[in-house]
Each structure stands twice: as C-alpha cells, then as structure tokens.
Amino acid sequence: MKPELLIIDDDEEIRSQMKWALVDDYSIHMAGDRASALEQFQSKQPAVILLDLGLPPHPASPEEGLAILSELTSLDRRVKVIVITGQNEKEVALKAVDQGAYDFLCKPLQLDELKILLKRSYRMTSLERENEELRERLQSKGFEDMLGACPQIQGLYASIRKVATTDASVLIIGESGTGKEMAAVAIHRSSPRKEGPFIAINCGAIPENLLESELFGHEKGSFTGAHTQRMGRLEMASGGVVFLDEIGEMSLPLQVKLLRFLQERKIERVGGRSLISVDVRVLAASNKNLLEAVQQGQFREDLYYRLAVVVLKLPPLRERGSDLELLSRAFLSRFSKELGRGSLKLSPEAIDAIRHHSWPGNIRELQNRLRRAVIMAEDSRITPEDLELGAAPIMARNLPLKDAREAVEREMVLQALRNNDGKISRAAAELGISRPTFYELMEKLGIKKEVDTVPE
Ligand SMILES: Nc1ncnc2c1ncn2[C@@H]1O[C@H](COP(=O)(O)OP(=O)(O)OP(=O)(O)O)[C@@H](O)[C@H]1O
Ligand SMILES: [Mg+2]
Structure with missing residues (x-):
C-alpha cells in the first residue's frame, strides 16, 4: 500500500506536475485552500504534507500558509509538513520551521531533491511510531501482553508486582472482559511460583455436582461415572497457582469445603479416606459484588475474608x-x-x-x-x-463548528424528508423554512433530489 501524501498548493499546474512525478510512489491527495486542506487532512490522515505557503486569499504572502501549518500541527503533532516558499524567502522558511514545519524547499522545485526529502520524512515518521510503541510498552512495565498506561492501570501494575512476591490470596474483581484472568496470569508469572503450574477452573461453568470432584478429585467408584481415580485441580496446581474464576457462583456447601481447605491446606478426594497436603496459592475472580452476596447470605463471610486478603479491582474500559x-x-x-x-x-x-x-x-x-x-x-x-x-452524536464528534453545523443540518433535512415521505414542501414546512431554502440546503449538503425526494 502506498503512503498517503497531501499536496496543498493553489497552482493547478504545479499540482499536476507533482502528481505526475510522485504518483508511482505515493497515494496523492490535493487541496487548494485551507478548508479543503483540513478536510483532506482529517479524512486521509497523511503522515507527510507538502504545503505551499502562498495561498488564497493572500497568495502573495505566507500568512495563510503559516496559519494552516499551525492548525495542522496542533491537530497532529507528528505530522511532517514540508513548506514550499518562493525564491528569496529563506526567512519565511525559517519562521515556518520554527513554527513546527519539518523542513522546507524553495521554488523552483528540484524533483530529485523533493523525492529524497519525502523519503526521509516518511522514514522519520515510521521511526517515531516504532519508538512510541516501544515507549508505550516500556511504560506499561510489561506484563507481557497486558497493555495500558492510564493511572488506574499503572496502579494495578504496581499492586500486581507487590502481591506477586507473597503467597497471599488475591481476589480480583471487575466487569466481564476487563482482564481478570490476565491479571491472575500476570501475578503467577511474576511470582516465585512461576515455574509451577497455573490451573484455572471456572466455578460458574461446571455443574454443581461435578465441581466438587473437579476441585478435590475423586477415588474410583465414589459415584456413578467415577470409573477411575482422578486428581482434582487443587492437587494439580500443587507448587503453583489455582485460579478460581467466577467464585461467586460456588454453592454454599462447596464454599464450606473450600474454606476448610484454605484453613488446613489439605484435601480429601471425593470418596477418599486420606488427607493429602497441597501447597497451592489461591487467586479468585468475580464480576459480581461479593460483599453484596455476603450480605444477602449467598456467600460466606469467612470465606470472603480468606480469599480477599488483597483485592484488586480492574477498571471498566x-x-x-x-x-x-x-x-x-x-x-x-x-x-x-x-x-x-x-x-x-x-x-x-x-x-x-x-x-x-x-x-x-x-x-x-x-x-x-x-x-x-x-x-x-x-x-x-x-x-x-x-x-x-x-456514529457518535454530533456533539461528541469533536468537529469544527462549520462541519458540526452541516452535520446537524444534514440530519435534520434527511429526517424531515423521511417523516414526510420525501415530500419537499411538507418537509420544508416541518423545519419552518421555505421550499426554495429547503432546496438550497439540499443542494449545499449534496442530498440528491431524484433519489430520496418527491418534488410534488
Ligand atoms: N490490559 C490488557 N491489554 C491487552 N489485552 C488485554 C488486557 N486486559 C485484557 N485483555 C484481553 O482481553 C480479553 C479478556 O480478558 P480476560 O479474559 O482476562 O478478562 P476477564 O475479566 O477474565 O473476562 P470474563 O469476566 O469475561 O471472564 C482477553 O483476550 C485478554 O487477553
Ligand atoms: Mg475470565
């Protein structure tokens, strides 16, 4: 895919010459004045822009060009604007560079010089991007794929690092999809147990009658279907971490058994007679407010405090x-x-x-x-x-006033047409304007008469 290049110049001839010279290497967009320059910039997001400083309404002075330059760089501080100035205008060129232009060229343009400068600009852009990505990754002081730089997440990284060195039970709470499991994995990977297993079990996804044997294991013949002896997840996680996901879904009787395990650190397989010591760290997660469940008698308070030695809260996106x-x-x-x-x-x-x-x-x-x-x-x-x-509502779209006004007008005109089966005089009446004004609006907004309207 060719990189996007925006050329802002009011001289038709120069534009077509440049297009001819550059079209093989770049996807070229053109603008001849400030309004279309900004529009092209926002819709195409080129990384590099060629800007002739002498533009209407003041083609003989750099005023308009410099104004566009400062608007462009305030919209995107990374954009590389190369300004083009007249022959003896070095001072203007330096002023532009001082105001944020990346570089300048003087007329008449030398094509080979232009091509080299363009190459250098795009290369710089991609280096900067790489650099930025790297910095973002470093800033997040990487839990591998865990991304984020906002203050809440920075706080979370710090907490993860602190709890990772201990064996404390951690309760991770947060709405669904906020990264609870990822946080649990991060704790495991930065803890002394990282060489040990990480065993997850989703307490909400396993039928209640099977969950006990999933957790604690069972002896052969202990219930119908238990054809062989089986190790439970707690025992499998020995030396590592067990992650009890959706812990709020666990039944009260099983909560009692889990609590006993947390107190004694020993398990008894279903149908078994001996106690087996298990060295495992417990991390649990819930997207429900467990304290509320405690108040409603659905979750044991003593178990809650065993699990929630530390509580990590993941912020919603x-x-x-x-x-x-x-x-x-x-x-x-x-x-x-x-x-x-x-x-x-x-x-x-x-x-x-x-x-x-x-x-x-x-x-x-x-x-x-x-x-x-x-x-x-x-x-x-x-x-x-x-x-x-x-699409976001107009107020949330962060548009220049002129575009916002047009967007509102467009929505109102289309809505009025829809409300009135495309009949123009009724739509105009609904908006309290005359028929000719309504037509003018449609023309200005590029709303097609033939397609969506009935002229009567
Ligand atoms: N900080 C992050 N950076 C990048 N990807 C993330 C981050 N947090 C979560 N993810 C990704 O989002 C998805 C959901 O994360 P995860 O499964 O950990 O959420 P969860 O809170 O356990 O969700 P659920 O409640 O649905 O079980 C995963 O694919 C995970 O890799
Ligand atoms: Mg999850």
Whole structure:
C-alpha cells in the first residue's frame, strides 16, 4: 500500500506536475485552500504534507500558509509538513520551521531533491511510531501482553508486582472482559511460583455436582461415572497457582469445603479416606459484588475474608481514558498482521464512535469488534460500520463548528424528508423554512433530489 501524501498548493499546474512525478510512489491527495486542506487532512490522515505557503486569499504572502501549518500541527503533532516558499524567502522558511514545519524547499522545485526529502520524512515518521510503541510498552512495565498506561492501570501494575512476591490470596474483581484472568496470569508469572503450574477452573461453568470432584478429585467408584481415580485441580496446581474464576457462583456447601481447605491446606478426594497436603496459592475472580452476596447470605463471610486478603479491582474500559485508543490501535495492528491485511487505520469517525460507545463487554468486546472490522474493512480505513458501532452524536464528534453545523443540518433535512415521505414542501414546512431554502440546503449538503425526494 502506498503512503498517503497531501499536496496543498493553489497552482493547478504545479499540482499536476507533482502528481505526475510522485504518483508511482505515493497515494496523492490535493487541496487548494485551507478548508479543503483540513478536510483532506482529517479524512486521509497523511503522515507527510507538502504545503505551499502562498495561498488564497493572500497568495502573495505566507500568512495563510503559516496559519494552516499551525492548525495542522496542533491537530497532529507528528505530522511532517514540508513548506514550499518562493525564491528569496529563506526567512519565511525559517519562521515556518520554527513554527513546527519539518523542513522546507524553495521554488523552483528540484524533483530529485523533493523525492529524497519525502523519503526521509516518511522514514522519520515510521521511526517515531516504532519508538512510541516501544515507549508505550516500556511504560506499561510489561506484563507481557497486558497493555495500558492510564493511572488506574499503572496502579494495578504496581499492586500486581507487590502481591506477586507473597503467597497471599488475591481476589480480583471487575466487569466481564476487563482482564481478570490476565491479571491472575500476570501475578503467577511474576511470582516465585512461576515455574509451577497455573490451573484455572471456572466455578460458574461446571455443574454443581461435578465441581466438587473437579476441585478435590475423586477415588474410583465414589459415584456413578467415577470409573477411575482422578486428581482434582487443587492437587494439580500443587507448587503453583489455582485460579478460581467466577467464585461467586460456588454453592454454599462447596464454599464450606473450600474454606476448610484454605484453613488446613489439605484435601480429601471425593470418596477418599486420606488427607493429602497441597501447597497451592489461591487467586479468585468475580464480576459480581461479593460483599453484596455476603450480605444477602449467598456467600460466606469467612470465606470472603480468606480469599480477599488483597483485592484488586480492574477498571471498566470506559473509565480508562486514553487507554481506549491505545488498546484500539494495538489490537488493530495485531489483528491486521494476524489476518494478513496491510496497514489499516481508524477513520476519525471510527475513533469518535469508539470513544462514545460504553463498552459493556470491555476489552473482550473491543477485541471482537476490531477483529471483525479488520475482516470487513473495504479499504485501508476502518469505519464505524465496520465496527458495528453507530456514529457518535454530533456533539461528541469533536468537529469544527462549520462541519458540526452541516452535520446537524444534514440530519435534520434527511429526517424531515423521511417523516414526510420525501415530500419537499411538507418537509420544508416541518423545519419552518421555505421550499426554495429547503432546496438550497439540499443542494449545499449534496442530498440528491431524484433519489430520496418527491418534488410534488
Ligand atoms: N490490559 C490488557 N491489554 C491487552 N489485552 C488485554 C488486557 N486486559 C485484557 N485483555 C484481553 O482481553 C480479553 C479478556 O480478558 P480476560 O479474559 O482476562 O478478562 P476477564 O475479566 O477474565 O473476562 P470474563 O469476566 O469475561 O471472564 C482477553 O483476550 C485478554 O487477553
Ligand atoms: Mg475470565
């Protein structure tokens, strides 16, 4: 896939010359004034921009060009803007560099010089990206794949590191998909038991009558179906860690047995007669509020305090601020690689939609939506539809006022047309405007008359 390049120049001839010279190596977009430059920039997100400083309405002075430069760099501090100035305008060029331009070229342009500078700019961009990814990974002081830089997660990493060195029981709570199991694995991997096994058991997924023998094992013939002697998960985890997932689903009678095990550190297999010592660290997880369950008599208080020597709380994704984007980009690049798609980007609309969604399924939901989007995306940009997310409401979209106004107008016009079966005079009346004004609006917003409307 060719890298995107935006050329901002009001001279038609220069634009077509550059296009001709560069089109083999770059995917080229053009703009001749500030409005279209910003629009192209936001929709194509080029890493490098060529900007002629002399633009309308002041083609003879660098004023407009410098204003665009500062808008572009404030929208994206990483974008590389190469400014193009007139012959004896070194001072202007230096001023532009001082204001954040990456480099400059003076007219008349030398094509070979331009090509080298472009190559260097893209190379710099990719180095910076790599560097940033590396820093993000280092910042998160890696529990391998566990990503995140928000303050809550930083606090969580610190807690994981502290509890990892002990043998204390840890209760991990958090909504579904927030990374409870991942946190348990991280504790295991950074603990002295890391060479020992990590055995997980989902107390909510195993029928109650089987859970006891899953945990404690059974002797041959102890119940119908127990054809052989079998080791339980607690015993299997000996020397390592047992992870009791969805502990809140465990029945009260079994809670009693688990409590006894935690007190004595010995198990008795179902149907067995001897006690076996087991050296295991217990980590448990729940997406329910266990203290509430205690109050309602569904969970034993004494067991709760045995398990919850330390409580780690995983924040829901919607409260993790900028991590949402960090995780989105990380998963996007992981899945594009895994699924063999070239480099994919999130469109600005997709980013808004992601920010606006409440993520009830948390990180797992984010992974699922992005995996789907990578499969569904029709070009190199992921849309809200690819993610199966509605577009964010206009107020949440972070648009310049002019675009927001147009977006509202468009939605109202389309809605009025829908409400009135496409009949223009009724739609206009609903909005309290005249028919000609309504037509003008449609024209301005590019809403097609033939398709969705009935002129009467
Ligand atoms: N900080 C993170 N960085 C990257 N991936 C993460 C992170 N936290 C969780 N994940 C991924 O999100 C998915 C869900 O995580 P996990 O299974 O640990 O959540 P959970 O809280 O146990 O969910 P559930 O309640 O549904 O069992 C996994 O694929 C996991 O790899
Ligand atoms: Mg889980």
